Amino acid sequence: MTGPLLIERIEARILDIPTIRPHKLSFGAISRQSPVIVQLWLANGATGFGEAATIGGPSWNEESPESIQHAIEAYLAPALIGQDGRRIEAALARMDAWCKGNAFAKSAVEMALIDAVARTLGVPAWQLLGGKRHESLPLAWTLASGHIERDIEEAHLRLEQKRHRIFKMKIGARRPADDVAHVSEIARSLQGKATLTVDVNQAWDGNTARRFLPQMIDAGVTLIEQPVAKWNVEALKTLTATLGDRASIMADETVCTPQDAMRLAREQASHVFSLKVAKHGGLLRTRAVAAVAEAADIGWYGGTMLETSLGSAASAHVFATLGAQHHGCELFGPQLLVDDIVTERMAIADFELQLPDGPGFGVEIDLAQLERFDRRRAGLQATHIDLGQATAKA
Template identity: 85%
Template sequence: MNHRDGFTVERIEARILDIPTIRPHKLSFGSISRQSPVIVQLWLKGGACGFGEAATIGGPSWNEESPESIHHAIANYLAPALVGQDGGGFEAALTRMDKACKGNAFAKSAMEMALIDAVARTLGQPAWQLLGGKVHHSLPLAWTLASGDVERDLQEAQLRLEQKRHRIFKMKIGANAPADDVAHVTQIARGLQGKATLTVDVNQAWDGNTARRYLPQLVEAGVSLIEQPVARWNVEALKGLTATLPGALIMADETVCTPQDAMLLAREQAAHVFSLKVAKHGGLLRTRKVAAVAEAADIGWYGGTMLETSLGSAASAHVFSTLGGQHHGCELFGPQLLVDDIVESQMPIAEFALQLPDGPGFGVQVSLAQLDRFDRAREGQSPVHIDMGRKATTPATV
């Protein structure tokens, strides 16, 4: 067997997990009490096994993909496109997946993640080594205050400050009347004044006029970074706010998914910061491409989360560790929001920063027992299984 044969994709499995959260997590479009990530397990012919993850927030509430659609796309289109093929050519694998299935960025992200993890483990290297090399050894770690209760949020923030885990806090707003949200944020800001940095995420809830009216009040309260205040299509409003809002930075999230989106926002000068999320960009390689546009346009970046387990969080940490340009930390706190994790040990947090793992692969060891424990199929349905040269042996759950 030659070296390249060892990179041939031999088998792929995908399953949906259901993991409760430690508390309700409220956003402008609803509240979630569990996460349902899709976990991909991929074997190379040489024996190495890699894992990938695609997590959504609130099922299909964040974008068009849901755990069920991700599972279906992997089982019926993406896995058959890779099984039997050379897994060492990551760009070629993306091309094959694009040909087999348009869109479906989350599903492709999980597949590419598993592929990179498997190849890196075969080589005995950390994934960041295959992605350009590490620039950062740690990243300041944010925590989202999303209980909706002022006293509970302040208690939560104070505890995490005392533990030296977080001193960047983000608040999810947009579900209530704008004036009520501003009042809520103002109370939190007063409680944290001089202790921490406060950002807000409106999750597309406001129109342009509402944003122009209320964002200055948030800035006056002490907010320094404002994420996606308007709908993803409303680039004109983002542009106007970026040009005129004093004292705070505007961050694009849902508006910037592809490198082409990034180019548009850069040309229009419609954001100060891009929120990078591996799932929405369609994988680690495409995350780097979006980040490259940001760096070229003097736009900062922030390491976002889709509330992944430690698997997806570690993969994100690996690619974030390779990025240059101005950054505003990350929010890879997903594992802390879940009642339990799927890895043997989590990435450490020290001095308010996430310490980035060194591998091999993504540097975390997935627990098969935990996968079985949270597997939605544990009540009778088997995981999707793709063998070299064969189709799925069990149908996808849809």
């Protein structure tokens, strides 16, 4: 490839895809996902796809599908049209200059650009991201139906299928004592068969976490994600120091930028970082956060925003380039959706997600599926999280 590889066109669309069951979190429940799918064309005719998914519209952070689409169409696409697509870091800097923040929107555009350039070269995306260090990653499943019997049945089915033996439970919407009872019963059912993690999604204050997390650890929980508000680094630090010999504390919403990662490392406020391509602002910036983790002897976990197979494959490519100090990944989003937008999903074998090695992200987009779920075609309104179901938590 010689000479500039100009970016010719960028388009974004919102999809609305139902989930196979309600997915309950501390702040509500979702019954459909609304990812923003970006398509980018290079002047040589190559095209690439990217994705930014939120959970419950703007309920997880400040960006929504509608704001992501607007940022791309109004600011990010005009910033990049006519620029050399080979200069990916320069493209990120240009997007930063034209539009502050909007990490999710920028991640989708960068993802599409990397996919297009990798396809031009005929190489898998991991080859542009430092080279893979893993062929596959242990794959977690989230138990978030809100019902003990259903969660236990779901977990045992996944074990029998050899798809998952790491399970995360979403908690924080109910009374803490009820959450402890819920987690403990499921932990007893899975004892000796699987690893159990809990995600509080910022729902507790420091005192509540200090009181109830030891009970969950006694029940068998080994990894605890974001038990307190993202700003509450002091509480994270205390929990990391006091519970560290019994379980690991994982930061999620608290660690978005490399600067966030540096602060947590300096404060020794986390044992693990949950990495998510969208919140970090792209694949290259995910590697930057991971580099801080590796330098500070902090582990990493491959998180999800419940993307389709497109975003999940992109995440898998960058996670495959990271170090050995990891706790697996949870790129199960495609399994939670009633259908997908690719012709073939990534394979799962012996409890691990297999890295696709084709050109780009190794998955092929089904254009008919894009049309099928396109919000403009379906005439659906914006996705809203059902806050009323928060009391059922998962």
